[in-house]
Amino acid sequence: MRKTPILLMAAALPMAVNAANTEFSYGGYVKLDAMVSEYSEGEIAAGSAGRDFYVPSTIPTSPDGVNGDSVTNFDMHAKTSRFNFKTVTDLENGHKISTFVELDFMLAPGGNEVVSNSYNPRLRHAFIKTGNWTFGQTWSTFMNVGALPETADFLGVSDGTVFNRQPQIRYTMGDFQFSLENPETTTPGVNDDSTIPDxxxxxxxxxGKHAFTIAAIGRQLATYTADDASTPADEEVDESTLGFGISISGKIQLGQDDLKFAVNKGAIGRYVGLSAARDAVLSDGDLEATDVTAAFIGYRHFWNDKVRSTIAYSMLDADYDVDNVGDTESSSSVRVNLMYSPVKKLTYGVELSQATHKLDTDAEGDMTRVHFTTKYAF
Known part of the structure; x- marks a missing residue:
């Protein structure tokens, strides 16, 4: 019986030696989500991300004047559960270097709901921080995580918020931040061909207790597809254009309550609405950036120190340079919830949401969802 502690100490000794100047920590949460969703124009396909959380572009639509079949689904999962690992190391020159890696199980293949509901881990964050520099994958500098309202849904205000994680090099100088980030262009039928970072x-x-952020982005939108001689209608496409966008967001403290908001505008297609709108379209052989407006507002009221509610509205509107692209033209959602935390890190919640999705072909569809959640953070 005495051998077990000795063996454990012996096994841990190399780590203790190697980690003499390094502090290790871990965290995360376990979360269960259960949803009853009604779709006005048919159901979202099984396995789609829209069945797990609110993704505006996945709401089924029907052409104007055509009534689809209303469908109701019940879904339950624990995919948003996550864990992270952090290190902080004291260097010989007196500086510190930190690393952070976080995984969850959203949007990952390798499982189904038939027997085991097993899903592969998915990389969320992986970055190094040293001095004023950040290297690796994390939230885009264009995104203000602190402005997101509290929702039972994984994101909630999906229509109106910037939401993006990607590899980047970031420099922070006081309240200013500058970054070079991984580029990508979403266009119909052609491939991304960006040559410079965002x-x-x-x-x-x-x-005081209020916080605001203003961010600007400049992007090269570029596409390329080789000429296909076997298809006369196919011609080589090699086009690029520049796009710019701005985001203003913040949190206003109102006693114990708070008001959170964001307004986003410009050539920011893939950065907002979970990439509901295309970044650009081809018009007469030229690549034209899509002008997107997206915004949200959310007010949270504390009924007491354990119970609170948030009511939030979000919207997205895309203006394409050509008609009938067949992509998202607009979406909007409204939600209200009740969250209860009997202890600090344990939360039970229920949320009612209603959303509308419309294509630029005038096809439209609605979704109504009741969402129950239980979450414990550690």
């Missing part, structure tokens, strides 16, 4: 500049402002 460039983001951001300024964070605090005033």
């Amino acid at each position: 460039v983001v500049a951001r300024y964070n402002l605090k005033s």
Whole structure:
């Protein structure tokens, strides 16, 4: 019986030696989500991300004047559960270097609901911080995580918020941040061909308990597809254009309550609405950036120190340079919830949401969802 502690100590000794100047920590949460969803124009396909959380572009639509079949689904999963691992190391020159890696199980293949509901881990964050520099994958500098309202849904205000994680190099100088980030262009029928990174500049402002952020982005939108001689209608496409966008977001503290908001505008297609709108379309052989407007507002009221509610509205509108692209033209959603935390890190919640999705062909569809959740953070 005495051998077990000795063996464990012996096994841990190399790590203790190697980690003499390194502090290790871990965290995350376990979360269960259960949803009853009614779709006005047919159901979302099984396995789609829209069955797990609110993804505006996945709501089924029917052409104007055509009534689809209303369908109701019940879904339950624990995919948003996550864990992370962090290190902080004291270097010989007196500086510190930290690393952070986080995984969850969303959007991952390798499982189904037939027997085991097993799903592969998915990389969320993986970055290094040293001094003023950040290298690796994390939230886009264009995104203000602190402005997101509290929702039972994984994201909630999906229509109106910037939501993006990607590889980047970021420099922070006080309240200013500058970054070079991984480029990508979403266009119909052609491939991304960007040759320069997305460039983001951001300024964070605090005033008492209030916090605001303004961010600007510059992007090269580029596409390429080779000429296919076997198909006469196919011609080589090699086009690019520049796009710019701006985001203003923040949190206003109202006693114990808070008001969170964001307004986003410009050539920001894939950055908002979970890439509901195309970044650009081909018009007379030229690549034209899509002008997207997206916004949300959410108000949270504390009924007491354990019970609170959020009511939130979000919207997205895309203006394409050509007609009948067959992509998302607009979406909007409204939601209200009740969240109860008997202890600090345990939360039970229920949320009612209603959303509308419309294509630029005038096809439209609605979704109504009741969402139950239980979450424990550690």
